[in-house]
Amino acid sequence: MIKKHLLPLMLLLLNTYFAQAQIVQEVCPGVFKITLGKPDTFTPERFREELPQVSALRQLPAGKLPFNLTDIKINFNPRGTIIELPLSGDEQLYGFGLQMGSFRQNRLRKVPVVNDYPSNDLGYSHAPVPYYVSNKGYAVLVNTAKYTTFYCGGNQPKQGGPASKNNSSDTTKLTVQDLYNSTATSAGNMLVDIPGVNGIEIFVFAGPDMLTAVQRYNLFSGGGAMPPLWALGIKYRVKADFKDTDVYKTTDYFRKKQLPISVIGLEPRWQTAAYPCSFAWNPDFFPYPAKFIAQLKSQGYQVNLWEHAFVSSSSPIYQALLPQSGNYLAFNGLVPDFASAKGRDIFAQYHQDKLVDIGISGFKLDECDNSDLRFGSARWSFPELSQFPSGIDGERMHQVFGLLYQKTIYNIYKKLNQRTLLDVRSSGALAAPYPAALYSDTYDHAQYVEQISNTGFSGLLWSPEVRESSSFKELARRSQTAILSAQTLYNSWYLQNPPWLQFDRDKNNKGILLPDAEQNEATIKKLLNFRMQLIPYLYEAFHKYQQDGYPVFRALVMDYPSDEHVFEVANEYMIGKSLLAAPIVGGADTRDVYLPSGNWYNFNTNEKYTGGKSYRVNFKLDDIPLFVKEGTILPLAAPIQFTDNKTVFHLTCSVYGKKVDNAYLFEDDGISFNYLNAKCNNIELTIDGAKVKMKRKGTYVQKRYVIDRTTIIP
Structure with missing residues (x-):
């Protein structure tokens, strides 16, 4: 029988052993795995269906992290596994899956646990993911299927030495809200608590920017989903x-x-x-x-x-x-x-x-x-x-x-x-x-x-x-x-x-x-x-x-990670490269819309707006609450009731602004996985004078797109 007074010493020796055994590997370009102890048999990564898209990962910019991987600390104690990851004071945190009631996750206690009716900001969700992403240009996945708690900064460990004069307040609290309001500060590292396990894997996805880090996560997962045409x-x-x-x-x-x-x-x-x-x-x-x-x-x-x-x-x-x-x-x-x-x-x-x-x-x-x-x-x-x-x-x-x-x-x-x-x-x-x-x-x-x-x-x-x-x-x-x-x-x-x-x-x-x-x-x-x-x-x-791995629908902060005006903007989002959606909720007919840097066009009126500002905008019930980024070629099809294997889209290409980027379309049968074997076309749209022209590259024979006309919007 182990004597109680020897237990702390044995735990210390155990932690020392595992610390020496910690393994860091670059498992894919810009994706690092940290392993300590014997990881669980049943984890999300072990159930992964698709292999990482290694060739696509190699095409991303060189990975970069704002900290050293050795700064990540993992410890075991009688409770389980404790992970401490570095955070900077101005870092903005997001993620944890399908979250309701919270967007920016700083200073929150998140418990990403599956639940059929998510509410509040605790982390209960239809799709809990033990994962977060930072605007500093990285993402972290804790590879576990256990109920796990993340303390997103704000928890300060005790310090030795003389007592601090600032660790308490002499102000009398006169409301319950003030009394129990969080005292967490912006300082403090990310703490992760995983009860009942003595082995863990952590995947770190490098940037150098926020969007690239998310791309790495998606490509490591196996690449994004490709629905059939009819599903759109x-x-x-x-x-x-x-x-x-x-x-x-x-x-x-x-x-x-x-x-x-x-x-x-x-x-x-x-x-x-x-x-x-x-x-x-x-x-x-x-x-x-x-x-x-x-x-x-x-x-x-x-x-x-x-x-x-x-x-x-x-x-x-x-x-x-x-x-x-x-x-x-x-x-x-x-x-x-x-x-x-x-x-x-x-x-x-x-x-x-x-x-x-x-x-x-x-x-x-x-x-x-x-x-x-x-x-x-x-x-x-x-x-x-x-x-x-x-x-x-x-x-x-x-x-x-x-x-x-x-x-x-x-x-x-x-x-x-x-x-x-x-x-x-x-x-x-x-x-x-x-x-x-x-x-x-x-x-x-x-x-x-x-x-x-x-x-x-x-x-x-x-x-x-x-x-x-x-x-x-x-x-x-x-x-x-x-x-x-x-x-x-x-x-x-x-x-x-x-x-x-x-x-x-x-x-x-x-x-x-x-x-x-x-x-x-x-x-x-x-x-x-x-x-x-x-x-x-x-x-x-x-x-x-x-x-x-480029998300189709995503928060503005992913495209503009340094713009503090979008850190808490969850009611607008990007669609693809060029469209910004700003739906109206509630009974109002107008809403405030923040447009990031650059110039933007109201899709309904073609009115041009200077970015970096907020505007009060009106949308009628049959309007499309959408803004188009300057420099866009937007191909819109003539409406049809459904798509099938014979569908041909007749396009009107609207050109927004004078200095225009090329746009692209994807062409295949719309229903099979044959595109993975190169039975598809990539179409480049370019502006030639007052017309948009198509250039096809690929082996797919059927032509799904025809440009009927071009509209120039100055």
């Missing part, structure tokens, strides 16, 4: 109890009114059981699934199915998954062991044979986060103490469950050489290659905009879906945000009619439409048509994301 259109989820005949009525309405809807999503009732899931078609609602899908595809629609991963005893895969699942249930269904290749294979093979092979183009992967940790009554998911055949426990499984669920479904399509875009309610670290847009049951519009900015730091995509609203004005404002995001989605799972015809839920379901429904429809149609016009620009931006 509009998705509409129908009411949960719709039968095939109800769906036909809705899709016929869209085509009759020339509303550009590309994807139809079916909600839970398509199955014989949904909580938990059977994954078997409900014959009373969809008696001929293959015929139903074929009918919709003949009208230009893709079909997406809602599900979650918990398996009903009535499911055809129940018996096969019984030994390949956790020892506790969720929603009274089996929890597949997605950490096991065998568990993933059983789940995936059924989906391929029964659903994908008859034409299902994607899935909505629901409930793959944890039940709400804010309330003791929230108990629908499996407990953290669960055990799985692979050896992973419930805590770590919760943190990676959404990632592994995406991996399981995505690999079906990849094996079939088909691209997809999934909906998912949980994700995590190193998820950039997965074509999956996050969503949430929360519905705060301001937070939905903020999350577009936040996800760009962490290799994630976010869908600020539109449901019902308190007014048509709110619905239009939410639609303006949706068309300027990774996925434009209307979720009408409890609405009989589209929400622009009646925003009130009860009246909608009774068929009582708004008196100005037709006018509202025209407003929404204009917004949706702009989304379809933007597809060529977005497709190129996603190609750059896949190839170079």
Whole structure:
């Protein structure tokens, strides 16, 4: 038996041993791994599906860090692992995944833990990532699936010597807020607390600037996601109890009114059981699934199915998954062991044979986060103490469950050489290659905009879906945000009619439409048509994301890391290289917009603004809340209702300013992974006098782009 008085000495000797054994490796260009002790078996990096894009990493500027890697301290104690990373006093910190309620993370205590209803600024999230990025030009990933706490500066260790005169205040506090207000200062290092582990890996991504550091993170993950062309259109989820005949009525309405809807999503009732899931078609609602899908595809629609991963005893895969699942249930269904290749294979093979092979183009992967940790009554998911055949426990499984669920479904399509875009309610670290847009049951519009900015730091995509609203004005404002995001989605799972015809839920379901429904429809149609016009620009931006790790949607601070005016700007964001989005939330018709250095144009009026200033700007309900950077060639397509393998985009190229940079387009079949084998074209757009011309380079034969006209905007 070890005597208690010897325990501190033994821990000191243990720390000394591990400090000597600390290993630092440059595992990819500009990516450094620090290893101490024996790392966990189940980590995000070990579950990574795609290999790092080493050739693309080599093309980035030489890596640079504002500190020495030896300044990172790792210690073990009876609690677990403690990491201390250097911070400077003027450093601005961001990241931690899909964060709600916070943007700049300085001086906060962040606990990036998966939770089905994120709130406040603690870090609970649908997509927690133990990772942060600094405007000083680097990013850090702590490679763990344990529940981890980050203290983002402000914690001062005690000092020896005489007592400081400034460590207390003689001022009497007269309010509770003043009494408990944080005393954290801007000084102090990043502290990371990982209970229950005695080994860790840390990945450090060098800049030299903030955007390059994020590119390295995305490329190390395997490169950004590349969705199919059709996924850049509009998705509409129908009411949960719709039968095939109800769906036909809705899709016929869209085509009759020339509303550009590309994807139809079916909600839970398509199955014989949904909580938990059977994954078997409900014959009373969809008696001929293959015929139903074929009918919709003949009208230009893709079909997406809602599900979650918990398996009903009535499911055809129940018996096969019984030994390949956790020892506790969720929603009274089996929890597949997605950490096991065998568990993933059983789940995936059924989906391929029964659903994908008859034409299902994607899935909505629901409930793959944890039940709400804010309330003791929230108990629908499996407990953290669960055990799985692979050896992973419930805590770590919760943190990676959404990632592994995406991996399981995505690999079906990849094996079939088909691209997809999934909906998912949980994700995590190193998820950039997965074509999956996050969503949430929360519905705060301001937070939905903020999350577009936040996800760009962490290799994630976010869908600020539109449901019902308190007014048509709110619905239009939410639609303006949706068309300027990774996925434009209307979720009408409890609405009989589209929400622009009646925003009130009860009246909608009774068929009582708004008196100005037709006018509202025209407003929404204009917004949706702009989304379809933007597809060529977005497709190129996603190609750059896949190839170079360059985030499509990102906060202004990533492009302007030294501009203190954007350090806390989360309600504006960049789209690609040249567009700045500034949605309006709430009931106002105007908002303040800060435009960074350079000159910018209001997309709606072509009014020119000098950067480095804030402006009060008005946007009507059918306007596009967008600014274009001077020097841009912006290719916009004539609106179409959907895309297919024969689609040709007829472009109007708007040229903003006199000194113009070349622009680019990406051309391929739009649906397969053949572009990875060079079956594609890269198109360069150049200004020649008063016209924009195209120069193709590549082997793809079909021409998807034709320039109809050029507009010069001085």
